Amino acid sequence: MKATLDITLYLIVGPSHDTGDRLALVRAAVAGGVTLVQLRDKTSSTRQMIADARALKQALAGTGVPLLINDRVDVALAAGADGVHVGRDDISAQDARRILGPNYILGITVKTLDEVRAVDPGIVDYASIGGVFETSSKHNPDAPIGLLGLQECVAALTAGAPGLTRCAIAGIDEGRTESVMAAGVDGICVVSAITKSPDPQEAAMRLRALVDRAKRVHERAFV
Amino acid sequence: MKATLDITLYLIVGPSHDTGDRLALVRAAVAGGVTLVQLRDKTSSTRQMIADARALKQALAGTGVPLLINDRVDVALAAGADGVHVGRDDISAQDARRILGPNYILGITVKTLDEVRAVDPGIVDYASIGGVFETSSKHNPDAPIGLLGLQECVAALTAGAPGLTRCAIAGIDEGRTESVMAAGVDGICVVSAITKSPDPQEAAMRLRALVDRAKRVHERAFV
Numbered sequence: 001m002k003a004t005l006d007i008t009l010y011l012i013v014g015p016s017h018d019t020g021d022r023l024a025l026v027r028a029a030v031a032g033g034v035t036l037v038q039l040r041d042k043t044s045s046t047r048q049m050i051a052d053a054r055a056l057k058q059a060l061a062g063t064g065v066p067l068l069i070n071d072r073v074d075v076a077l078a079a080g081a082d083g084v085h086v087g088r089d090d091i092s093a094q095d096a097r098r099i100l101g102p103n104y105i106l107g108i109t110v111k112t113l114d115e116v117r118a119v120d121p122g123i124v125d126y127a128s129i130g131g132v133f134e135t136s137s138k139h140n141p142d143a144p145i146g147l148l149g150l151q152e153c154v155a156a157l158t159a160g161a162p163g164l165t166r167c168a169i170a171g172i173d174e175g176r177t178e179s180v181m182a183a184g185v186d187g188i189c190v191v192s193a194i195t196k197s198p199d200p201q202e203a204a205m206r207l208r209a210l211v212d213r214a215k216r217v218h219e220r221a222f223v
Numbered sequence: 224m225k226a227t228l229d230i231t232l233y234l235i236v237g238p239s240h241d242t243g244d245r246l247a248l249v250r251a252a253v254a255g256g257v258t259l260v261q262l263r264d265k266t267s268s269t270r271q272m273i274a275d276a277r278a279l280k281q282a283l284a285g286t287g288v289p290l291l292i293n294d295r296v297d298v299a300l301a302a303g304a305d306g307v308h309v310g311r312d313d314i315s316a317q318d319a320r321r322i323l324g325p326n327y328i329l330g331i332t333v334k335t336l337d338e339v340r341a342v343d344p345g346i347v348d349y350a351s352i353g354g355v356f357e358t359s360s361k362h363n364p365d366a367p368i369g370l371l372g373l374q375e376c377v378a379a380l381t382a383g384a385p386g387l388t389r390c391a392i393a394g395i396d397e398g399r400t401e402s403v404m405a406a407g408v409d410g411i412c413v414v415s416a417i418t419k420s421p422d423p424q425e426a427a428m429r430l431r432a433l434v435d436r437a438k439r440v441h442e443r444a445f446v
Contacts, residue, residue, distance in 0.1 A: 045312035046294050071269050074296040078318040089268035095301040 002103045003066035003082035005125055006035040007167045007187035008215070009208045011194055012070075014137070015041040015052070023059040025200050030063050032204025034194070035187070038085050040070035040138075053079035066105060073099050083107070085128070088115070097123045109169070111145060116156040119164065126165035128189055129153045132180060133171025137191035144170060147179055154184040174206055181214030225326045226289035226305035228348055229258040230390045230410035231438070232431045234417055235293075237360070238264035238275070246282040252417050253286050255427025258410070261308050263293035263361075276302035289328060296322050306330070308351070311338070320346045332392070334368060339379040342387070349388035351412055352376045355403060356394025360414035367393060370402055377407040397429055404437030 011034045013022060026037060039056055041049050053075050057067050066082035069075045071090035076083065083105030084096050093108050100106065107126045110116045119127055131144045145153070150168055157166055168180045169189040180188055188211055197203035234257045236245060249260060262279055264272050276298050280290050289305035292298045294313035299306065306328025307319050316331050323329065330349045333339045342350055354367045368376070373391055380389055391403045392412040403411055411434055420426035 046314045047312050050314060050318065072297060073300070074314055074322065077296070077322045078314055089270050091269045091273060091297055091301055095273065099297065099300045 003105060004064070005066065005105050005165060007126055007165050007189075008035045008211050009033055009204060010036040010038065010128075010167055010169075010187055010189035011204075012038045012040050012137070012189060012191045013056070013195065014039075014191070015044045015048075023055060025195060026056060026059050028199075028201035029194050029204045030060065030065050032194075032201035033208030034204050035065060036068065037065055038068045038070055038189075039075075039081075040085075042071075046072075046075065049075045050078045053081050057081055068105060068107065076100070076104065083125070085109070093120065093123050110153060110157075111142070111149075113152060113156050116153050117160055119157065119161050121161040121164045124164070126167065126186075127157060127161070128167050128169045129157075129185065130168055130189075131170030132168050133176065135170040135191070138170075147183060150180065150183045150185070158184070174203075174210060177207060177210040178214060181211060181218070184218070186215070187211055226328060227287070228289065228328050228388060230349055230388050230412075231258045231434050232256055232427060233259040233261065233351075233390055233392075233410055233412040234427075235261045235263050235360070235412060235414045236279070236418065237262075237414070238267045238271075246278060248418060248423050249279060249282050251422075251424035252427045253283065253288050255417075255424035256431030257417070257427050258288060259291065260288055261291040261293055261412075262298075262304075263308075265294075269295075269298065272298045273301045276304050280304055291328060291330065299323070299327065306348070308332070316343065316346050333376060333380075334365070334372075336375060336379050339376050340383055342380065342384050344384040344387045347387070349390065349409075350380060350384070351390050351392045352380075352408065353391055353412075354393030355391050356399065358393040358414070361393075370406060373403065373406045373408070381407070397433060400430060400433040401437060404434060404441070407441070409438075410434060 011029050039053055068083045068085045069081050070085050073084050073096050085107040086093055087109040105125050108124045109128045132150050133144050166185050167187040167189045168185045172188045172190050173193045194200050194203045234252050262276055283290055291306045291308045292304045293308050296307050296319050308330040309316055310332040329347050331347045332351045355373050356367050389408050390410040390412045391408045395411045395413050396416045417423050417426045
């Protein structure tokens with residue numbers, strides 16, 4: 001059965017040689033309000049990725065929070081994860097959906113208007129827009145799109161794939177959450193705002209409160 | 224439909240930024256007698272791997288020579304390859320078979336007697352034994368098993384998985400083919416013996432002739 005997608009507060013975790021700590025971090029983040037978790041690992045062996053994904057899936061058991069795997073359909077299927085997130089250097093959304101079938105969540109990163117226009121809402125369940133700001137969590141060869149770029153992508157998505165769930169990614173922290181949410185996304189995707197916090201649960205709670213408040217204001221304004 | 228496995232002369236090709244040349248090389252090698260091709264790429268992006276695999280699959284169209292992908296079930300399924308080969312850092316054979324289903328070739332590398340004993344002939348279609356000798360094509364952290372190690376593995380495979388197809392891998396060239404085949408394998412797996420030859424077709428023809436002759440002698444001796 002396909003897991004329920006809630007993109008409100010989306011946490012990406014990377015490869016780790018310290019799985020114990022990472023599992024504790026993910027549990028704390030979920031206790032604080034994270035609604036979706038992604039494992040992004042471009043360097044570990046496939047065997048290690050599958051072991052890490054299984055451990056994360058186990059740590060999330062009973063929380064209702066789905067686990068997605070960046071790029072790797074093989075890892076997702078082997079570990080019993082809930083879906084896959086693809087970017088421009090990864091497997092195409094078409095290929096991923098064909099292999100996964102309908103019962104997995106599939107998300108895509110979009111950064112340019114061309115990429116936004118290519119989004120097929122019959123194939124993907126959500127779009128992650130960005131990088132919005134500079135980030136220390138990932139090497140991005142091209143420039144951040146900024147709040148204006150985010151707004152342009154949101155408008156193009158609204159036109160081309162109305163109703164498709166969307167979030168913003170890259171460099172988002174507490175101070176930027178309001179302005180990002182005001183651009184018209186359903187949630188935020190973060191890495192270091194939670195993983196580098198001395199108190200990941202508290203960090204997640206504060207981010208979650210900001211996103212929830214923005215969504216309430218947005219609903220009052222537009223519905 | 225599952226492709227027909229013939230392990231007589233098994234060629235591994237790596238990632239390439241010069242796909243045109245690589246496709247020509249593979250075509251020449253197959254014209255010279257290569258019976259099985261594997262794409263082994265631990266560094267390229269998934270999107271690049273899938274594009275490379277599709278190009279190789281197209282280059283092999285009509286030859287009857289199957290294309291296997293090292294480790295990556297996702298790439299194999301996306302590109303329509305014929306199977307997957309797994310080593311100790313890759314997806315497990317069990318996970319790979321579960322995802323692939325019965326209609327794909329699945330091979331495994333074995334180097335130690337423990338690994339040989341863990342081979343499940345109900346899951347894998349062949350075992351590749353080695354590294355037998357030192358190789359320049361891949362970084363192997365542990366020592367080569369040599370001809371004696373190869374013979375031990377063959378004996379253990381014959382006991383535990385009688386009838387399972389097997390080949391030898393690593394550092395095999397023309398001069399070593401006779402002794403490797405005499406250890407009791409069904410074929411040889413090579414990289415540089417063909418890819419680094421100035422005439423890959425001629426190199427494949429000479430290796431193929433040596434393997435074929437060894438198999439004829441072996442049949443006369445043991446049947």
